[in-house]
Amino acid sequence: MAVDQVEVENADVIVLGGGGAGLSAAVSAARCGMRTVLLEKCAELGGTTRWSVGSISAAGTRMQRAAGITDNIADFRIDMMAFVPDHAPRDNPRLRDLLAAEAGHTQEWLEDMGVVFSGPFPEPPNRVPRMHNAVPGSRMYVAKLTQAARRAGTDIRLEADVHELLQADNGRIIGVEYTCQGVRRRLHASRGVILATGDFAGSRSKREAHLHTAAARAIPVNPNNTGDGLELAKRVGAAWHSMDVVLGPQFRFPRSPSPGFIERLPLWTWLARIGAFYFKHAPAWMLKPLVTSLLIANMSPSEKLYKEGAVLVDLDGARLDVGKGANALAMARDAAGYILFNERIASLFSKYPYYISTAPGIAYAYFADYQRGRPDLMHRAPTTAALAAKLNMSVEHLRVSLKDQGEGPRYALGPVNAMLTITEGGLAVDEQHRVLRADGQPIDALYAVGGTGQAGMLLKGHGLHLVWALTSGRLAGELVSQRAPAAAV
Ligand SMILES: Cc1cc2nc3c(=O)[nH]c(=O)nc-3n(C[C@H](O)[C@H](O)[C@H](O)COP(=O)(O)OP(=O)(O)OC[C@H]3O[C@@H](n4cnc5c(N)ncnc54)[C@H](O)[C@@H]3O)c2cc1C
Secondary structure, three states: OOHHHOEEEEEEEEEEOOOHHHHHHHHHHHHOOOOEEEEOOOOOOOHHHHHOOOEEEOOOOHHHHHOOOOOOHHHHHHHHHHOOHHHHHHOOHHHHHHHHHHHHHHHHHHHHOOOEEEEEEOOOOOOOOOEEEEEOOOHHHHHHHHHHHHHOOOEEEOOEEEEEEEEOOOOOEEEEEEEEOOEEEEEEEEEEEEEOOOOOOOOHHHHHHHOOHHHHHOEEOOOOOOOHHHHHHHHOOEOEEOOOOOOOOEEEOOOOOOOOHHHHOOOOHHHHHHHHHHHHHOOHHHHHHHHHHHOOOOOOOOOHHHHOOOEEEEOOOOEOOHHHOHHHHHOOHHHEEEEEEEHHHHHHOOOOOOOOEEEOOOEEEOHHHHHHHOOOOEEEEOOHHHHHHHHOOOHHHHHHHOOOOOOOOEEEEEEEEEEEOOOOOEEOEOOOOEEEEOOOOEEEEEEEOHHHHOOOOOOOOOOHHHHHHHHHHHHHHHHHHHOOOOOOO
16 A cells, blocks of 8 residues: 555554553653653453452552551562472563563552552462452543543544554654544654553464463463564564463453453542451451352352362263363363362352452452352252253263262352463563564664563463562653653654
8 A cells, every 4th residue: 555545644653552561561661751742452341450459469558657567678679589489590681670660560559549448468479469459440540540641631542453663764663554433544653662462362273383282272361462563573573572471371261241340330539448448347248249240250269169079060961070170170171171070069168268259458258259249140949850951961981970979959160260370481571671683682662562572471360460460560651761862753
C-alpha cells in the first residue's frame, strides 16, 4: 500500500498493550508531559492483569511500617530466590535487584493513585508479611491506572492491530503501523515505543515450539496474549529469552459465565476503603458473600482433595494419575476432567484447613461455598451409574475409578481444566527495559515491560508477576521520557 493511503500521526511515546504494564507505562510517560498513545488490540483494557487475583509483593512499604513490620530490600531479594532456588544459574540478577528495590515504590505509587490494599499478608518462604492485595481485586489496578492515564492525557485506542514497528535507517524505532476501525495508520514516536503485550500463553504455535508437551496442550487463561510484541521485536532484530521456562500447567476451574457480587461493585476508592476495613475486622460469616463472589474466577482446587481420597478422572471417567499434577490432565481430551468424591470428603472440606480453593490472603472456599457460588461446577448423583449418565461418562470406567469410594452419593466437581496461567519467557531487556539484540546491544528507542520483558526472571510466589508488570511499566515510562527526541520524520 502506498504511504499516501496511510493516515500519519505523531506522538512522543507509543505503548502497545493495555494490561498492568502498559497502563503503568502510559501513566508515567504522560505524567512526564509526553504525548502518549496506548494501542490495545482487544475491545477492552486489562489483559491478564484484569483476571489476576491482585496480590503484589513488596518490601519497605508504608503499610508494612504501619503494621510494625521491619523489612528491607536485601531480605526481599533473598526470599524471592528461595521460591526458585534451582533457577539461580539462569536468573537475571540485575532485573531481580531492580524489582526488589522498586516494588515498594510501586505499591505506594498505586496507593497514591487511589488503589486500596489489604494486608500485608504472610507467604513463606518470605520471612515477613509482604503480600499486599488490591481491594476488591485486580480490577482496581485497571480502573485506577486507566483513570490516571486518561487524566494525564493518554490517548487510548482499542481494537488496534499493529502490523509492524517502523525502524529508521540508523536502527532507531520511530513508530508503528497499525489498523484501527478499518483505517490504516502510521504513528510516529519521537521518544520510543514500549512493548507491553503480555506473555505468549495464548499462542499454540509458540507453546508447541518452546514448552514441554503438557504446557503446550494446556488451556491458556488469556487466549489473547499471543506473543505479538515478541514477534514484532524479533523482526527488528530482538532476541528472545528463556522461552522454555514455564510454571505449570495448573488445575483451574473455568471462569463463571455470570459476574459475582464483587465484580458488580463500583470501583470507588472510598468504597474500597470500607471494604478493606470490613475485610480486616468482620467475622468469617460476614465474609461469605466475598468468598462466593471470588469463585467466579479461575480458582485452583486444593491438592488436599486428592490426599484425602478424591479422584481425578478424564471426560470419559477414566482415572488420571494426580501424582503427575495437572500434566496428566493436560494430556487428556480437551485438557478437562472432574474431581470425584464421596459424602465423607464433602463434609471434611467444610472448614479450615480443608478448603477446596483459596485466594491467598483473601479467603478460603469450602464445599458449601461451591454448592452456593458455583452450582455449574457441582454435580451430585445417588449412584455411580447415575453420575456417569449425568456427566456422559463410561459407567465401566467410572466404576473402576471409584472402586475405593464405598457406597452412597457421588459428587463431581468440574469440569476442571489443565490451564496455563502465564508463560515466563519473553524479550531480552536490560535494567532500563531496553530491548536487546542477540549480541546484547539495545535496539534504539524500543522498550519491553511486564510479561513481554521479563528476560529470564522466574517470578514464582504470589504477587511477583504483577509487581514486575506494574514496576517495569512505571520505570520504562519515565526512562523513555528522559531520552532525547528523534529528529522529525
Ligand atoms: C488467574 C490468574 C491469577 C493471577 N494472579 C496474580 C496475582 O495475584 N499476583 C501476581 O503477581 N500475578 C498474578 N497473575 C499473573 C499476572 O496477572 C500477570 O503476570 C500480569 O498481569 C502481566 O501483566 P502484563 O501487563 O505484562 O500483561 P497483560 O495484563 O496480559 O497485558 C497485556 C495486554 O496487551 C494486549 N495485547 C496483546 N497483543 C497486543 C497487540 N498486538 N497490540 C496491542 N495490544 C496487545 C493484551 O490484550 C493485554 O491487554 C495471575 C494470572 C492469572 C491468569
